[in-house]
Amino acid sequence: MLTFVFVCLAISVTGLHAAFTVTVGSAVKVKENEGVDLKCSYTADFGSSPRLEWKFKDLKGSQTLIFFDNKPTGKYEGRISVYDGGLRFNKLTRADTGDYDCEVSGNGGYGENSIKVTVLVPPSKPVSRIPSSVTTGSNVRLACFDADGSPPPTYKWYKGGTPLPEDPSKFPNFKNLTYKMNVFNGNLEFPSVSKLDTGSYFCEASNGEGAPQRGDAMLMEVRDLNVGGIVAGVIVALLAVGLLLFGLWYASKKGYLPTNRNNKLFIHSLEQMIWMMGMENSDRNRLLLCSLCCPG
Numbered sequence: 001m002l003t004f005v006f007v008c009l010a011i012s013v014t015g016l017h018a019a020f021t022v023t024v025g026s027a028v029k030v031k032e033n034e035g036v037d038l039k040c041s042y043t044a045d046f047g048s049s050p051r052l053e054w055k056f057k058d059l060k061g062s063q064t065l066i067f068f069d070n071k072p073t074g075k076y077e078g079r080i081s082v083y084d085g086g087l088r089f090n091k092l093t094r095a096d097t098g099d100y101d102c103e104v105s106g107n108g109g110y111g112e113n114s115i116k117v118t119v120l121v122p123p124s125k126p127v128s129r130i131p132s133s134v135t136t137g138s139n140v141r142l143a144c145f146d147a148d149g150s151p152p153p154t155y156k157w158y159k160g161g162t163p164l165p166e167d168p169s170k171f172p173n174f175k176n177l178t179y180k181m182n183v184f185n186g187n188l189e190f191p192s193v194s195k196l197d198t199g200s201y202f203c204e205a206s207n208g209e210g211a212p213q214r215g216d217a218m219l220m221e222v223r224d225l226n227v228g229g230i231v232a233g234v235i236v237a238l239l240a241v242g243l244l245l246f247g248l249w250y251a252s253k254k255g256y257l258p259t260n261r262n263n264k265l266f267i268h269s270l271e272q273m274i275w276m277m278g279m280e281n282s283d284r285n286r287l288l289l290c291s292l293c294c295p296g
Contacts, residue, residue, distance in 0.1 A: 019045040020109030024102055025086075027116040031209075032094055032150075038115050039086040040102035050106030054087055058098040066100070094121045094150050122210025123149030126186070128203050130218040135225055140193045144186035144203030144215060153207040155186040158217075159199045164188070198222045 025039035042050065054067035065073045067087065072080050081088050089096070097119045103112040126146040134140045144155050157164045166181050168174035176196060180189045186205070190197055200219050206212035 019043060020104075020111045021045075022102055022104050022111035022113040024113040024115045027118070029118045029120055030092055031120045033091050035088065035090050036092060036117070037086050037088050038100055038102075038117070040104075040113070040115075041085055042104045042111060045109055046104050046106035046111075050104050052082070053103045054082070055101040055103065056096075056098055057101070058095070092117070092119045094119050094148070097150050119150055120209045121148055121150040123153045123205040123207055123213045125213045126153075126155070126203055126205040126215045128201075128215035128218070130201050130220055132219065133221050133223060134193055136194060136222055137192050137225075140190040140197075140220075142188040142201060142203075142220075144188070144205065146186075146205040146213065149205060149207045149209070151207055152184075153205040154183045156183070156204045156206075156212075157181060157188045158202050158204065158214075161200075193222050195222045195224075 021043045023041050028036055028038065030036045040054075052067070052070075053065065055063055056066050057063045066076050066080060067073065067082050072078075072082075079090055081090075087100070087102075097117060099114045099116055101112055101114045104110070123146040126144050128145075129143040131140060131142075142157070144157070146153050164177075164179070164181065165171050165174055166183055168177040168179060178191060178194075179197070180191070181187070182189075186203060188201070188203075198221050200217050202215050202217040204212050204214045
């Protein structure tokens with residue numbers, strides 16, 4: 001008895017009750033270009049002619065009025081009709097995927113409820129980014145993306161026509177591979193790529209609607225760092241600098257450059273640098289130290 005009195009008092013004080021209730025249908029999945037009915041009913045507490053509004057929130061969170069002031073708004077004219085008990089779309093497109101909010105107000109009360117609508121669209125051929133040549137030990141990311149599929153597709157990667165497992169450590173044939181695959185955003189990442197990862201790769205997008213779609217296969221070759229080429233490049237650069245210095249020195253000696261005190265100091269410095277380039281490293285270092293301590 002005391003519990004009953006307490007509950008009644010609580011309801012009386014807070015104003016909580018089961019009135020002003022809006023009820024909608026369950027989530028809807030419908031193929032693109034087909035029509036759909038979105039059910040919305042409400043209790044009699046709102047009165048005989050309550051205010052009814054429909055709003056739409058897309059996947060990016062942007063909200064738009066669909067039905068306001070007893071008529072469809074803007075781009076929804078001719079696409080929808082509202083009747084006692086719901087809203088009807090004549091034809092849905094992929095842009096109509098999102099949440100539909102039915103809002104009712106009247107007699108001082110307000111209520112709302114929403115329905116999730118997914119417009120089913122098969123994926124298109126995914127766009128992939130696969131580098132043709134990478135260096136051993138570098139971090140490499142292969143990317144795959146499809147912008148059309150609804151719901152958003154999941155992704156698989158293939159190497160040499162063989163599907164790669166999401167977790168290679170669980171399969172003996174792939175345990176030596178160290179890639180990381182994200183089936184939701186389409187990335188295939190190699191934290192430290194090795195020559196074992198050389199091969200032809202392509203990705204596949206699927207969402208249960210229509211046939212899975214595959215991107216173009218591309219060869220990724222993993223190469224060792226070309227140390228010899230780097231050393232050769234450094235030597236060529238040093239020779240070019242030496243020839244430039246020699247040319248300036250020769251031009252100054254022959255009088256092709258203006259002569260003044262600063263120029264004579266410059267010639268003397270060039271002579272020292274040319275001489276040093278032919279010396280052993282230890283002798284060169286001693287000469288540099290001497291020239292710094294006793295210039296001229």
